[in-house]
Amino acid sequence: METIHELIKARRDKLQAFRDEGIDPYPYNFNRTHTVQAMLEAFEEISEKEQEISLAGRLVAKRVMGKASFAHILDETGRIQMYVRRDDINTEEKPNLYSLFKTKIDLGDWVGIHGTTMVTKTGEKTLHVNDLTLLAKCLRPLPVVKEEAESGERYHEFSDPNERYRNRALDLVVNPEERDAFRTRARIISIMRNMLDKKGFLEVETPVLQPLYGGGTARPFKTHHHQLKKDLYLRIADELYLKRLIVGGLDRVYEISKDFRNEGVDRTHNPEFTMMECYAAFEDYTFMMELVEDIVSSTARELHGSYKVNYGKHELDFTPPWRRVRFFDALKEVTGEDLIDADLQRIRDVAKEKKVTIEDKALKGKALDILFGELVEPGFTRPTFVYDYPIELSPLAKMHRDGGSKLVERFEGFVGGMEIANAFTELNDPSDQRNRFEDQAKARAAGDEEAMALDEEFIAALELGMPPTAGLGMGVDRLAMIMSNRTSIRDVILFPLLRDREES
RNA sequence: GAGGGUGUAGCUCAGCUGGUAGAGCAGCGGCCUUUUAAGCCGAAGGUCCCGGGUUCGAAUCCCGGCACCCUCACCA
Numbered sequence: 310m311e312t313i314h315e316l317i318k319a320r321r322d323k324l325q326a327f328r329d330e331g332i333d334p335y336p337y338n339f340n341r342t343h344t345v346q347a348m349l350e351a352f353e354e355i356s357e358k359e360q361e362i363s364l365a366g367r368l369v370a371k372r373v374m375g376k377a378s379f380a381h382i383l384d385e386t387g388r389i390q391m392y393v394r395r396d397d398i399n400t401e402e403k404p405n406l407y408s409l410f411k412t413k414i415d416l417g418d419w420v421g422i423h424g425t426t427m428v429t430k431t432g433e434k435t436l437h438v439n440d441l442t443l444l445a446k447c448l449r450p451l452p453v454v455k456e457e458a459e460s461g462e463r464y465h466e467f468s469d470p471n472e473r474y475r476n477r478a479l480d481l482v483v484n485p486e487e488r489d490a491f492r493t494r495a496r497i498i499s500i501m502r503n504m505l506d507k508k509g510f511l512e513v514e515t516p517v518l519q520p521l522y523g524g525g526t527a528r529p530f531k532t533h534h535h536q537l538k539k540d541l542y543l544r545i546a547d548e549l550y551l552k553r554l555i556v557g558g559l560d561r562v563y564e565i566s567k568d569f570r571n572e573g574v575d576r577t578h579n580p581e582f583t584m585m586e587c588y589a590a591f592e593d594y595t596f597m598m599e600l601v602e603d604i605v606s607s608t609a610r611e612l613h614g615s616y617k618v619n620y621g622k623h624e625l626d627f628t629p630p631w632r633r634v635r636f637f638d639a640l641k642e643v644t645g646e647d648l649i650d651a652d653l654q655r656i657r658d659v660a661k662e663k664k665v666t667i668e669d670k671a672l673k674g675k676a677l678d679i680l681f682g683e684l685v686e687p688g689f690t691r692p693t694f695v696y697d698y699p700i701e702l703s704p705l706a707k708m709h710r711d712g713g714s715k716l717v718e719r720f721e722g723f724v725g726g727m728e729i730a731n732a733f734t735e736l737n738d739p740s741d742q743r744n745r746f747e748d749q750a751k752a753r754a755a756g757d758e759e760a761m762a763l764d765e766e767f768i769a770a771l772e773l774g775m776p777p778t779a780g781l782g783m784g785v786d787r788l789a790m791i792m793s794n795r796t797s798i799r800d801v802i803l804f805p806l807l808r809d810r811e812e813s
Numbered sequence: 814g815a816g817g818g819u820g821u822a823g824c825u826c827a828g829c830u831g832g833u834a835g836a837g838c839a840g841c842g843g844c845c846u847u848u849u850a851a852g853c854c855g856a857a858g859g860u861c862c863c864g865g866g867u868u869c870g871a872a873u874c875c876c877g878g879c880a881c882c883c884u885c886a887c888c889a
Contacts, residue, residue, distance in 0.1 A: 317823095374847085377845090397846095456850070457850055470882070
């Protein structure tokens with residue numbers, strides 16, 4: 310009898326009860342004078358003047374004691390207690406208001422309240438209500454979270470992650486601390502944007518729908534334009550378009566945008582995710598290393614007041630300069646072997662010795678990548694730059710100025726075991742770029758499905774001449790995870806991609 | 814992808830070696846004009862994730878599936 314449908318029906322009946330009283334349960338506006346935070350900050354002054362103020366929020370606790378009640382409302386800035394007495398709020402115009410409050414207002418309803426301040430005998434700042442307005446009815450039962458005033462210990466939490474991610478609106482109502490991750494995320498983007506603007510970068514927008522995807526190694530999403538009868542891809546990176554702008558003479562550009570990769574979903578990967586990419590003419594990768602340090606450490610300081618940030622069990626210290634280690638030096642530390650001149654067979658031997666399996670079809674670049682990912686990357690909890698990568702792994706990066714033909718000027722930034730930045734001195738020699746694309750074609754022929762496709766139009770743009778340029782990509786979601794101390798990317802993406810709900 | 818765990822009322826969970834389903838909160842009725850996890854009394858509320866199997870009998874045991882979580886791997 311008392312199923313979810315019954316609970317909803319009971320609330321609909323209460324909604325009707327307001328209409329029967331001639332009260333519109335969905336009014337058009339409400340004149341709020343204070344947020345909860347503003348009220349608490351000005352509490353002394355409001356109390357002294359016996360000023361009447363108005364608050365609005367969602368009812369999150371209700372304790373009826375006959376002819377008087379206590380309740381709490383929650384607005385965007387916090388929770389506040391309200392005190393309602395029958396003899397205070399019933400008037401000639403609204404003779405039944407207290408009874409409506411007592412029996413027809415439910416947890417979850419939006420209410421506007423009007424009254425004066427008071428302090429209860431336990432010392433809690435409270436609004437002594439003399440008028441109350443229903444602003445919108447909550448027609449579905451709300452999971453009730455109870456919190457002990459002293460200890461802050463919580464009971465009966467709405468904590469099933471699956472339900473939380475599927476019903477984010479409810480999650481944000483019931484678990485208001487989850488809002489903080491999104492505030493942090495917004496702050497990060499704002500800080501990033503301010504810094505780039507100040508440094509003379511121009512914010513631009515490049516196509517999401519692309520005839521040929523590129524700039525990264527990943528499987529794309531494919532779609533179709535009907536009028537043009539043309540297959541299109543959702544971008545996996547912004548890189549090749551942003552470089553065209555450098556060719557065009559926009560010396561410093563950046564874009565903060567969604568990229569889409571048709572790959573695995575786990576706690577650090579969502580198929581659509583937010584990337585910041587920026588390019589600076591006349592600079593090289595050392596410039597970008599400092600820019601990453603600058604952006605991330607400033608973010609830490611502005612959000613946490615310190616370069617030291619707690620992330621899970623670790624304290625991450627973002628004080629510049631970060632640890633820097635060359636790719637092959639990092640490998641050497643773990644394997645005891647300098648593999649910089651090694652051929653594929655020697656790399657395989659070392660892998661075998663370290664019990665790392667490398668599939669038979671892998672070429673040298675892939676083999677190094679697996680070895681590095683297996684043995685070295687897990688150790689990068691504290692902020693670390695790995696730099697000077699093998700050429701096979703980086704088809705868009707410029708050959709190292711003194712590394713012979715084996716290395717490129719590239720670095721990746723790792724924090725908390727995650728890659729958060731990837732940058733290089735950009736390859737701007739069109740014929741070298743063509744060779745690299747051809748090597749990618751060989752890797753693809755050898756079975757590497759993620760190898761890049763040859764983009765003739767991009768090479769044509771390079772042939773117009775691209776000045777020396779540094780480029781950077783930063784994972785905004787992962788930075789948000791670190792700065793908000795969340796271990797799942799789903800906690801910093803409002804509506805993460807989920808499997809279909811099970812039908813039953 | 815591999816291993817482990819979980820799935821029972823709107824929410825959080827209990828339910829032993831198989832005997833036919835329980836608590837708290839929310840909701841409903843009643844009492845209560847300074848409570849705060851308010852309290853007290855009363856009555857309700859179930860596709861025990863889904864599908865098979867074993868059994869006289871399955872929430873419980875077995876098999877298969879689905880979802881989520883954790884660890885590891887992969888995917889910059």
